[in-house]
Amino acid sequence: MAKALRLLAACALFSQTLAHSRILYLVINGQQYKGFNPHAPNAITNSIGWSTSADDDGFVPPSNYSNLDIICHRDGQPAKAHAPVKAGDKIQVQWNGWPQSHKGPVLSYLAPCANTTDGCASVDKSKLSWTKIDDSSPVLLDEKGGPPGRWATDVLIAQNHTWLLGLPSDLEPGPYVLRHELIALHYANVKDGAQNYPQCVNLWVEAPGSKAATVGNEKVVIAGQKEGLPATALYKSTDPGVVIDIWTALSTYVIPGPTVAPEAKPVPVTDQRSKSAITAEGTPVVVTRATATVPLPNSKTATATAFNA
Numbered sequence: 565m566a567k568a569l570r571l572l573a574a575c576a577l578f579s580q581t582l583a584h585s586r587i588l589y590l591v592i593n594g595q596q597y598k599g600f601n602p603h604a605p606n607a608i609t610n611s612i613g614w615s616t617s618a619d620d621d622g623f624v625p626p627s628n629y630s631n632l633d634i635i636c637h638r639d640g641q642p643a644k645a646h647a648p649v650k651a652g653d654k655i656q657v658q659w660n661g662w663p664q665s666h667k668g669p670v671l672s673y674l675a676p677c678a679n680t681t682d683g684c685a686s687v688d689k690s691k692l693s694w695t696k697i698d699d700s701s702p703v704l705l706d707e708k709g710g711p712p713g714r715w716a717t718d719v720l721i722a723q724n725h726t727w728l729l730g731l732p733s734d735l736e737p738g739p740y741v742l743r744h745e746l747i748a749l750h751y752a753n754v755k756d757g758a759q760n761y762p763q764c765v766n767l768w769v770e771a772p773g774s775k776a777a778t779v780g781n782e783k784v785v786i787a788g789q790k791e792g793l794p795a796t797a798l799y800k801s802t803d804p805g806v807v808i809d810i811w812t813a814l815s816t817y818v819i820p821g822p823t824v825a826p827e828a829k830p831v832p833v834t835d836q837r838s839k840s841a842i843t844a845e846g847t848p849v850v851v852t853r854a855t856a857t858v859p860l861p862n863s864k865t866a867t868a869t870a871f872n873a
């Protein structure tokens with residue numbers, strides 16, 4: 565049984581070259597914000613998604629964990645636009661499908677974009693410092709019916725390929741990159757066989773009410789958090805969570821990367837059902853000064869979401 569499944573997964577690996585995935589869009593408070601489309605890079609003009617050269621919707625292998633590609637996928641370059649959010653908001657991430665065989669964790673990180681006057685639009689990705697805000701714990705839900713069992717990615721598939729994220733409620737205002745990542749383990753029993761699918765989108769965390777924010781040249785940090793990690797230091801190719809045979813019975817799974825920040829407010833796996841409907845297309849913002857934004861030109865008309873420092 566397990567052997568047959570393993571064979572099936574291996575075949576899928578070679579036959580489904582177009583069947584991997586990427587983020588299609590986010591839904592935040594009913595508003596839809598589009599991701600980047602590597603098949604038609606100019607088709608989405610108001611994307612909040614970082615551009616990549618991953619036009620196979622493919623992955624970054626463990627042998628490239630210390631390469632810049634692991635930060636925001638292959639040749640990742642920042643988007644100009646940001647999705648406006650508030651601390652504590654829920655973000656629904658819509659993937660463009662996900663193969664059943666690609667079992668593994670769903671991971672999310674935030675990095676503030678410091679030292680810029682355009683938010684994350686010109687940020688140096690190698691300087692981003694990442695804090696984990698969700699690790700889809702416990703990831704391996706059960707092994708009923710034998711391996712490979714039910715994983716966090718099966719929960720994502722059951723919710724029409726979406727994952728619901730909670731932003732920390734004490735997140736300081738300012739520009740952030742959200743790094744959302746799936747790791748597929750169907751082939752992780754062989755060396756360098758795990759597959760990381762990192763995706764980056766820009767967020768602009770609005771100031772709550774009239775409270776003044778300190779961003780721009782000031783250091784923006786997640787309240788209570790010390791230093792995060794560069795993405796090139798998140799994983800090692802020898803981590804037990806990336807060198808693993810999911811086709812044998814497992815009792816535990818060691819989630820790759822750092823621990824989730826104590827201030828994080830992840831949506832538990834058991835609450836992933838609370839899906840939000842899309843009520844309107846969102847208006848991404850561009851950050852024009854250290855502390856203000858305007859709607860992205862050519863996107864829907866809307867009022868500016870500026871606040872005073």
Ligand SMILES: *[C@@H]1O[C@H](CO)[C@@H](O)[C@H](O)[C@H]1NC(C)=O
Nearest residue numbers: 623624625627628631633638
């Ligand atoms: C790993 O990184 C190297 C150097 O950037 C690149 O040439 C290679 O294509 C990458 N491998 C994969 C499988 O992405």
Ligand SMILES: *[C@@H]1O[C@H](CO)[C@@H](O)[C@H](O)[C@H]1NC(C)=O
Nearest residue numbers: 676677678679688691692693
């Ligand atoms: C911002 O500047 C500080 C001080 O020079 C530096 O330590 C930090 O790495 C910079 N951060 C980014 C994201 O460029």
Ligand SMILES: *[C@@H]1O[C@H](CO)[C@@H](O)[C@H](O)[C@H]1NC(C)=O
Nearest residue numbers: 588658659660661723724725
């Ligand atoms: C599932 O997601 C796809 C891709 O966005 C969408 O077209 C479809 O309407 C969704 N289905 C449901 C039932 O929400």
Ligand SMILES: [Cu+2]
Nearest residue numbers: 583584663666
């Ligand atoms: Cu794949």
